Amino acid sequence: MNDNELKKRIRQASNIKLPEEARDRTRAILERYIEMMPIQKALATEYSPSFFAFFASLRRPVVLASIATVVLLGGGTAYAAENTLPGDILYPVKIHINEEVRGTLATSAKSRGEWAIARAERRLAEATALAQASRLSDETNGEVQSRLKEHIAEARAQAKRMESGRDAEGSAEVTARLTAILSAHESVLLEASTGITDTNSREQILSVLSGVRASISSGDHGARADAALSAKAKSNREEVHGAGESSRAAGERSAADGAQVATSKLAGQDEREGDVSEAALRVRAEAARRRIEIATEDILRLLPEIPEEKRSLVDARLAAARSAFDKALRERAEGSAKESLMLYTEAFRLAVEARALAQVHSRESNEANTNEISPNMENGGSIKIESADDSSVIDVRDKDRDAIENTVERILR
């Protein structure tokens, strides 16, 4: 083959195109980014160098967050909106500005998945708070549930994306965390429903509860369907962790099974190529060890904030993770590589769940202590959004998402 032919073959061998969808998505992100980060040249003459040195020393997401929350809305409005509930005047600011802006900072599939889970948690916390204040109506319930479904679907889509991008560990982590969060909130909703005497609110919260259960169940089925595609992973499905399970609520069990299927795919990925390699075992062992360490540190830190009655749940999950890890070490020493791999994977999942449970229950306790329902602003309330060269007053009560976004866009320009 002569030189020219070889050069031609090199071009053909590396002929790859950026998928259209990814190309458009990245372009949209960049368009938003450059709007948030205008050229500073003119400003530079107005501020001292130390002002910019400070910002330059910050990481880009921090700069973005500062711009988004401080410049666009003024810290007060954005902050006030954070504590609102569906039906409050500032609630659209929370949903369409604060959360959307935070969403643009999540650039990887994993961070997008985690942010979607965080948003799902916010909706669940809002539903609980509304029901406890007898404010959960058909309308607000519908709003919360429809957003909740979107966030859950987004988290699952990102997990799937990670899986297809060969990040099985990240995918399993997001899936396990989502199921753990949903199951933890399931018990929170159940408890809240027992304390509510108002029939309508009780019915509404039970409807949220059944929505959560349906989501857990659909995730379970979806994951099972996926797992069926992999014959190797399929065999792992029958593994059900025994000790400490009996006390768990039925929904939690179902959620855990869903997560188990997802993590079994993680193990399955290593097995696909045949025998479990020593390298695969090392990677999985390290991932599980790291996850247990992180979970232990976080749980110890959060322990004082976790209600007494929930601590045993968290402890049991972490103990099960450690026990699976120890068993994995024993199996490995005895030469059962496949069993060892499955147990490392199980340890990984249990550690993620333990940490998520601790986080949910500590937040729940904090909210119970400090978070009161934010009062509805009086009718006719309005928000003032200011920028250096423009000032706008919009009546949020009558405005939808488009109106808010248009105003912000105008200010940005």
Add this chain to the structure above:
Amino acid sequence: MGNSSENKDMRESFLAAYDEYANAIYRFALLKTSHPETAEDILQDTFTKTWDYCTGGKEVREWKQFLFRVAYNLIVDYYRKKKATSLDALEEEGFYATDPNPGLNAEEMAEVQRVRKAINELPDLYRDIILLRYTEGLGPKEIAEIVGLAENTVSVRIHRGMDRLRKIYEPVRPDSKTERNAYE
């Protein structure tokens, strides 16, 4: 005035650069990392970092070179954190199937695959430079600026890299082996 019209001009030329070079940067990142999602992240980071540079009032004259330099540095960072897999991994995942080389017959396709494997076996030292030279069509001077080497070194590596590639691609025939050994 100044600032808003300047902002608009810069915005337009920045987005035009994205439209023109997004594919090349993604391809380079993907060939280096073998991980579509990482390649997409590198693409995004390349452009946000470039915009950060522009916002300081600095001008980018040669977009292609500049973008490749940023992308190359990001890839080096990525390598420091995690060793990438291989071009074979992309093939196993059927990634090339989304963009086949149309019009090639089975024999030519097999040749392309052999070249792909040969590129994969090249040491990084040569691989990056060969890809920048023949896939992206950059000259030795431009490559030298991107990878931070002297132009002369780049030219030598292109030459040696092609020799290596040829050796990997065209296995030594039994009848020429003794002759070749005599030279080595």
